[in-house]
Amino acid sequence: MLRKLPGDEVRTLVSTTPDTAVVFRPAVMQTPAVITILVMVGRFITGLIRTIVAHPIATTALVAPSVIWIRYGWPVAVAAVTVPCSMLVGWAVAGRESFARWVGWRLLAFWRRLWVYRRHWQPVMIITGLGRHIRGRDYLPRLVRVTCDGWADRITVKMLAGQAVKDWADRADHLAHGFGAPACRVAIARAGRLVLTFPRRDPLASPLSAVPIPETASVGPVEIGRCEDGTTYKLKVHGTHVLIAGATGSGKGSWLWSTIRGLLPAMRAGLVQIWALDPKRMELSFGRPLFGSHYAADPKECADLLDEAVKVMQERAGRFAGLQRSHVPTTADPFILVIVDEVAFLTAYQADKQLRQRITAALATLTTQGRTVGIGVMAALQDPRKEVMTIRNLFPDKIALRLDESEQVDMVLGDGARDRGALADHISPVPELGAGVGYVRLETSPDPVRVRAAYVSDADIRAMVAEFAGVGR
Numbered sequence: 001m002l003r004k005l006p007g008d009e010v011r012t013l014v015s016t017t018p019d020t021a022v023v024f025r026p027a028v029m030q031t032p033a034v035i036t037i038l039v040m041v042g043r044f045i046t047g048l049i050r051t052i053v054a055h056p057i058a059t060t061a062l063v064a065p066s067v068i069w070i071r072y073g074w075p076v077a078v079a080a081v082t083v084p085c086s087m088l089v090g091w092a093v094a095g096r097e098s099f100a101r102w103v104g105w106r107l108l109a110f111w112r113r114l115w116v117y118r119r120h121w122q123p124v125m126i127i128t129g130l131g132r133h134i135r136g137r138d139y140l141p142r143l144v145r146v147t148c149d150g151w152a153d154r155i156t157v158k159m160l161a162g163q164a165v166k167d168w169a170d171r172a173d174h175l176a177h178g179f180g181a182p183a184c185r186v187a188i189a190r191a192g193r194l195v196l197t198f199p200r201r202d203p204l205a206s207p208l209s210a211v212p213i214p215e216t217a218s219v220g221p222v223e224i225g226r227c228e229d230g231t232t233y234k235l236k237v238h239g240t241h242v243l244i245a246g247a248t249g250s251g252k253g254s255w256l257w258s259t260i261r262g263l264l265p266a267m268r269a270g271l272v273q274i275w276a277l278d279p280k281r282m283e284l285s286f287g288r289p290l291f292g293s294h295y296a297a298d299p300k301e302c303a304d305l306l307d308e309a310v311k312v313m314q315e316r317a318g319r320f321a322g323l324q325r326s327h328v329p330t331t332a333d334p335f336i337l338v339i340v341d342e343v344a345f346l347t348a349y350q351a352d353k354q355l356r357q358r359i360t361a362a363l364a365t366l367t368t369q370g371r372t373v374g375i376g377v378m379a380a381l382q383d384p385r386k387e388v389m390t391i392r393n394l395f396p397d398k399i400a401l402r403l404d405e406s407e408q409v410d411m412v413l414g415d416g417a418r419d420r421g422a423l424a425d426h427i428s429p430v431p432e433l434g435a436g437v438g439y440v441r442l443e444t445s446p447d448p449v450r451v452r453a454a455y456v457s458d459a460d461i462r463a464m465v466a467e468f469a470g471v472g473r
């Protein structure tokens with residue numbers, strides 16, 4: 001411990017003038033070891049007092065049995081430990097959730113603060129460059145608070161003066177590895193303070209089976225799957241447009257089908273119509289009887305269907321003008337969701353230039369003016385480059401499933417999304433692990449949310465068709 005003392009660096013400081021060989025060495029005063037030891041003991045005692053003041057309950061729980069033993073003998077001390085412990089075990093068995101909320105997660109947070117974060121804080125901060133070691137002194141960001149839940153540790157950090165969120169976001173990978181976590185998300189708590197989220201396990205690592213069809217007719221938000229904190233995820237479709245980008249086999253189909261599944265009762269009630277454009281003929285054709293006449297696969301038919309949607313939009317806009325500013329779905333004016341699978345087939349890979357321009361113009365019109373009159377677009381595509389999808393920025397809500405390159409993440413979700421933890425290029429290509437997993441960035445929140453869509457199997461689609469065929473007349 002005493003091999004290197006604070007101040008030893010000074011010994012190695014050397015300065016020279018640029019044009020002479022003169023070397024200046026500072027005079028070094030040796031501090032007697034006893035003074036150094038006293039300083040260290042003083043620091044240890046201060047740290048101990050600080051810990052006692054910061055954690056009075058934990059300290060009492062540790063110290064009280066020894067005090068009882070000394071004053072009243074060991075049988076009383078053993079009773080004083082076993083009675084509360086068995087009560088806690090009883091509570092943990094009888095009321096798992098309340099025990100976890102009031103005791104379990106707090107104990108885990110206390111332990112992980114000491115054992116993981118405090119222990120590794122100094123080396124991780126220095127090596128990542130977020131802290132500085134200058135002339136024997138450490139200048140480190142302050143670890144303010146650690147909280148745990150069933151999924152992740154959340155750490156509140158006070159940044160060093162002059163640091164920016166980007167400094168931390170750029171080092172999210174380093175922080176994750178430094179503290180032994182699979183990932184790290186950086187979010188702003190308030191000026192000067194950040195919350196770092198370190199997941200401890202991945203609740204999305206195994207596929208989810210299809211969400212039951214809702215009992216009641218609702219236009220959304222539609223339950224799609226689960227977030228990584230274990231809560232159910234509901235996607236808003238009415239009043240927005242959604243772009244889903246992902247490499248081949250990333251599970252775009254499960255997002256499209258989970259949405260359709262959640263809207264079936266509303267379709268039956270006449271409050272929703274789904275208009276399906278399926279240029280690949282591989283995805284939506286499977287549930288064709290659900291869409292009635294609002295299904296197109298041939299590019300020319302797709303363009304006609306889109307033009308029809310534009311006409312409905314313009315007719316509604318004329319009728320609603322001056323009367324209402326937002327759409328309320330009714331059987332007379334249902335919410336129309338235009339679902340386009342592999343939109344690039346129509347906007348980029350379409351050989352007929354005129355048709356391509358017509359389709360792009362119709363999609364641009366719908367995405368800029370459709371949402372207030374009850375027309376939404378949900379489009380899926382594999383390649384998110386601007387040349388392929390010139391109108392990608394017209395979609396307020398975006399979802400990035402597995403992508404091949406890290407640059408594609410910001411192309412889909414917008415600037416800074418990957419820095420904020422949307423590691424869509426790290427999603428596993430193994431379908432059981434990664435298909436259907438994606439990062440959602442909503443227009444209302446800059447922080448991407450990691451979600452897995454439930455898998456709607458062929459058998460589920462067949463059952464949906466058997467029960468709901470004809471709802472899309």
Ligand SMILES: Nc1ncnc2c1ncn2[C@@H]1O[C@H](COP(=O)(O)OP(=O)(O)OP(=O)(O)O)[C@@H](O)[C@H]1O
Binds near residue numbers: 249251452453454
């Ligand atoms: N949510 C999911 N959970 C688990 N597995 C899934 C999920 N979604 C899809 N899969 C699996 O991944 C495979 C590919 O899915 P899917 O065809 O939907 O991908 P895609 O992105 O539409 O691909 P492409 O663009 O090539 O059509 C499916 O056959 C299925 O086995």
